[in-house]
Amino acid sequence: MRAPVPAPAHAAEAAIPPAGAFTLFRRTMMARAYVRWIGSMREPSYLLADAVFPTIGMASYVLLYRALGAPRSFETLAVLGGVLATYWLNVLWGMGTQLYWEKQQGQLQLYFVAPCSRMAILSGMALGGIAATTLRTVAALAVGFGLLGVRLPAFDPLALLGVFLVSMTALYAMGMILSSAFLLLGREAWHLANAVQEPVTFLSGLYFPLSTFGQFGLVAATLVPLGLGVDALRQVLLGRAAHGLMPVPAEVGVLAALSVVLLWLARFSLAHLENLAKREGRLTQRWQ
Amino acid sequence: MRVQVARFRTAAWLGWQVESNWADPLVFTVYAVARPLALAMVLAGMYWALDRSPARHALFAGFYLANAFHVYVTRVVVGMGWIVVEEREDYETLKYVYVAPIGMFTYLAGRGSVKVVLASLSLALTLVVGWFVVGVRWDWSHVAWGPLVFSLGLGMIACLYAGMLVSGAALLLPRVAMTINEGLAAGLYLLCGVIFPVDLLPRGLQELSIAMPFTLWYETLRRALLGHGASARLGAWSEPHLLGALAFSTLVFSLLSWWGYLALETRARRLGRLDQTTMF
Numbered sequence: 047m048r049a050p051v052p053a054p055a056h057a058a059e060a061a062i063p064p065a066g067a068f069t070l071f072r073r074t075m076m077a078r079a080y081v082r083w084i085g086s087m088r089e090p091s092y093l094l095a096d097a098v099f100p101t102i103g104m105a106s107y108v109l110l111y112r113a114l115g116a117p118r119s120f121e122t123l124a125v126l127g128g129v130l131a132t133y134w135l136n137v138l139w140g141m142g143t144q145l146y147w148e149k150q151q152g153q154l155q156l157y158f159v160a161p162c163s164r165m166a167i168l169s170g171m172a173l174g175g176i177a178a179t180t181l182r183t184v185a186a187l188a189v190g191f192g193l194l195g196v197r198l199p200a201f202d203p204l205a206l207l208g209v210f211l212v213s214m215t216a217l218y219a220m221g222m223i224l225s226s227a228f229l230l231l232g233r234e235a236w237h238l239a240n241a242v243q244e245p246v247t248f249l250s251g252l253y254f255p256l257s258t259f260g261q262f263g264l265v266a267a268t269l270v271p272l273g274l275g276v277d278a279l280r281q282v283l284l285g286r287a288a289h290g291l292m293p294v295p296a297e298v299g300v301l302a303a304l305s306v307v308l309l310w311l312a313r314f315s316l317a318h319l320e321n322l323a324k325r326e327g328r329l330t331q332r333w334q
Numbered sequence: 335m336r337v338q339v340a341r342f343r344t345a346a347w348l349g350w351q352v353e354s355n356w357a358d359p360l361v362f363t364v365y366a367v368a369r370p371l372a373l374a375m376v377l378a379g380m381y382w383a384l385d386r387s388p389a390r391h392a393l394f395a396g397f398y399l400a401n402a403f404h405v406y407v408t409r410v411v412v413g414m415g416w417i418v419v420e421e422r423e424d425y426e427t428l429k430y431v432y433v434a435p436i437g438m439f440t441y442l443a444g445r446g447s448v449k450v451v452l453a454s455l456s457l458a459l460t461l462v463v464g465w466f467v468v469g470v471r472w473d474w475s476h477v478a479w480g481p482l483v484f485s486l487g488l489g490m491i492a493c494l495y496a497g498m499l500v501s502g503a504a505l506l507l508p509r510v511a512m513t514i515n516e517g518l519a520a521g522l523y524l525l526c527g528v529i530f531p532v533d534l535l536p537r538g539l540q541e542l543s544i545a546m547p548f549t550l551w552y553e554t555l556r557r558a559l560l561g562h563g564a565s566a567r568l569g570a571w572s573e574p575h576l577l578g579a580l581a582f583s584t585l586v587f588s589l590l591s592w593w594g595y596l597a598l599e600t601r602a603r604r605l606g607r608l609d610q611t612t613m614f
Contacts, residue, residue: 091509091513095517099520102521103520103524106523106530107529109529110377110397110530111380112534113529114381114390115390116384124380241368241369243369244373245369245372248373248376251379252376254383258379259379
């Protein structure tokens with residue numbers, strides 16, 4: 047009797063049906079999202095940095111409103127700002143600087159030789175980042191509504207979810223563009239990310255209504271999608287007390303249009319980056 | 335003494351080379367200016383969103399002022415922690431600095447002194463914006479110069495020693511050093527009542543806050559420049575009482591930080607963590 051012959055290695059490969067473009071995109075995205083999710087849970091100090099630090103800032107702003115004798119709706123506004131600040135930090139540090147980190151760790155070249163869409167990798171990063179950040183917002187909500195006693199009126203959860211999804215799409219699409227831009231900027235990327243962190247917080251009106259600045263507020267809101275998203279979310283939660291810039295449907299429309307434009311720009315900048323990597327061969331060098 | 339001064343000067347010169355070398359002047363300026371100014375404008379936006387009254391304006395002026403001076407904590411205290419991270423992770427030179435005759439303490443103090451200068455630039459810009467844009471002004475003829483200069487000196491000492499303590503923690507805990515640095519900035523912003531009176535903190539935290547030299551420093555600065563403080567609890571303290579408490583708190587804090595730095599550095603050396611890189 048003959049012993050069974052082990053199947054050749056390529057037989058296992060042959061068992062996996064060839065993926066279509068969409069399936070490959072989906073698989074890549076989910077794989078990268080999984081890595082992002084697991085990675086963000088693995089290091090306890092990241093949990094602290096991502097969840098607790100923005101919450102501390104938020105608590106200070108709530109107490110500032112309280113000290114100035116502001117209406118209670120402003121405290122709610124500050125809590126919402128603190129929650130959304132965690133997403134902004136994730137976009138900046140988790141998306142924007144990610145390719146730069148990958149280069150420093152010597153993994154960027156693997157991204158460029160992998161037989162999949164680079165957009166799928168970045169989309170996975172965004173998906174995993176949103177999921178992990180959403181979990182971290184629990185800290186802000188607990189401190190804001192539990193410890194500081196901030197209250198929220200009744201609101202439409204479906205409208206909130208819809209506005210949130212459109213806002214996050216636009217925001218993370220901007221993060222995808224930043225990841226290419228920061229990579230091109232090389233070692234200045236770290237400092238540039240540091241430099242834009244607070245100005246964007248200001249221009250987005252995370253802790254105050256952008257309408258405070260009148261026409262300038264409107265201009266600021268068009269610079270960064272976070273501003274319009276924050277304003278729309280606030281209006282869904284607080285109604286007139288949110289002192290909104292524009293009606294919510296108009297803001298959602300602009301955000302949806304921005305999402306499309308920013309995603310296209312992200313795709314374009316990634317393609318440019320890939321060409322540069324192939325042509326000059328310098329992009330994956332550390333400390334450049 | 336002359337040798338120590340020369341070493342300090344060399345470390346400060348190196349610090350300036352490092353601070354000004356990593357980016358082009360435009361990015362450097364944006365970095366040094368944009369961050370503190372944006373934070374100040376966030377506060378201004380919050381204030382402008384509310385109805386303005388003289389009482390509210392006086393309160394806000396005190397918070398704005400303390401926020402402007404808090405830049406020393408974010409730039410010097412946290413920055414000194416970052417020196418260790420940069421030397422170890424980015425340049426991989428910490429071990430050479432450590433064994434060099436200059437000594438870590440002198441080296442860190444010298445590098446930290448450059449951060450004091452940069453923080454002073456940010457402070458000046460924030461105050462100018464406060465004066466002309468936000469309307470945070472004071473009567474120069476009523477400024478209490480003696481307490482102002484005295485408290486400024488004590489504040490700088492407290493910042494440098496706190497920076498030493500943070501550097502010590504960064505030496506011992508390579509993996510979480512970055513988190514500690516950023517967390518400390520956020521934590522002290524809340525704990526020291528920079529933008530709200532410490533009376534709003536829960537009991538226990540209030541006492542801890544009042545024991546910190548930074549809380550007393552901000553209250554002294556508010557009184558010296560604006561003529562009033564922010565905290566009702568500290569408001570019961572007379573000027574000499576507040577200044578004495580600030581001096582005592584700074585002395586105790588500096589001694590504890592000095593001792594803490596030496597203990598942390600010794601432990602880091604024993605555990606072989608001085609040149610342990612984490613690729614982050």
